[in-house]
Amino acid sequence: MAGNKWSLGSEVKHATLPGGAMLYDGSRLGNLAPSWFDPNHWRARGEIEGTARGRGSAHYIKSAGRQFVLRHYHRGGLVAYLSRDKYFWRGEQETRPFAEWQLTYRLHRAGLPVPAPLAARYQHDGMTYTGDIITERLNTVGSLAECLAQGALSILTWIEIGRCIRRFHDLGVCHADLNAHNLLLNEDAKVYLIDFDQCQLRRSGLWRDGNLVRLRRSLEKITYALPRDRFGEADWHGLLDGYRQTSGDQSLVAGT
Numbered sequence: 001m002a003g004n005k006w007s008l009g010s011e012v013k014h015a016t017l018p019g020g021a022m023l024y025d026g027s028r029l030g031n032l033a034p035s036w037f038d039p040n041h042w043r044a045r046g047e048i049e050g051t052a053r054g055r056g057s058a059h060y061i062k063s064a065g066r067q068f069v070l071r072h073y074h075r076g077g078l079v080a081y082l083s084r085d086k087y088f089w090r091g092e093q094e095t096r097p098f099a100e101w102q103l104t105y106r107l108h109r110a111g112l113p114v115p116a117p118l119a120a121r122y123q124h125d126g127m128t129y130t131g132d133i134i135t136e137r138l139n140t141v142g143s144l145a146e147c148l149a150q151g152a153l154s155i156l157t158w159i160e161i162g163r164c165i166r167r168f169h170d171l172g173v174c175h176a177d178l179n180a181h182n183l184l185l186n187e188d189a190k191v192y193l194i195d196f197d198q199c200q201l202r203r204s205g206l207w208r209d210g211n212l213v214r215l216r217r218s219l220e221k222i223t224y225a226l227p228r229d230r231f232g233e234a235d236w237h238g239l240l241d242g243y244r245q246t247s248g249d250q251s252l253v254a255g256t
């Protein structure tokens, strides 16, 4: 994604803040204030509906009839010399929130099943920065991991999951963490993909198989202690059958 990244569309707004900046979709958020990135702001108003477990903490917020997810960037694992939410500053365009926001925005605009990205912010201090992102909350029954904990899925759902992944791959989206927590299902077995932190647009290559292998390992891990009907070879083959159907989507990678 080279070139001027603000040329995403006229509704994409950039605002400088003391010690940082925010990026947002002006057509969806007219009244965005920096306090929106602070969970305490919503807590004080009693508008936090819950939290999701992940690397960091994602807060589900409901305000004025709208539902969204506020996520603070946190790294997994331990980094001895940095606190867990600080990243090395390498310029605004390299920040996690701006990179993820912009990629998600392009995917959403291309009609892919992703949450609408609402806003992103970084706060820069010396050599480090912290970041936050707000996305529209998807109306789902849960992640693939949560659904498998509840019961077995139909083979049609596995096919749908494969089709969904294929659409992203046809656009050149290499997902950095394709696992059962980042695929969400709604009531009609529609499949969404989330969490584009550190994802890249790439030309077709072996990374596609790498993504699938990662998902397979995740499925094996989360279903290991569950009843045997939750994940087996037939399910995986259903997913691959869906994956092998061409999506007809055009790559976002220039020159392919």
Ligand SMILES: Nc1ncnc2c1ncn2[C@@H]1O[C@H](COP(=O)(O)OP(=O)(O)O)[C@@H](O)[C@H]1O
Pocket (backbone or CB within 6 Å): 052, 053, 054, 055, 056, 057, 058, 069, 071, 115, 135, 136, 137, 138, 139, 140, 143, 181, 182, 194, 195, 196, 197
């Ligand atoms: N837009 C969304 N709609 C519904 N749930 C979401 C949304 N974004 C995140 N979540 C929930 O929050 C969890 C963590 O978010 P995610 O973007 O995967 O960040 P990370 O894995 O880095 O913590 C997800 O697994 C999912 O359950």
Ligand SMILES: [Mg+2]
Pocket (backbone or CB within 6 Å): 054, 055, 181, 182, 195
């Ligand atoms: Mg995740």
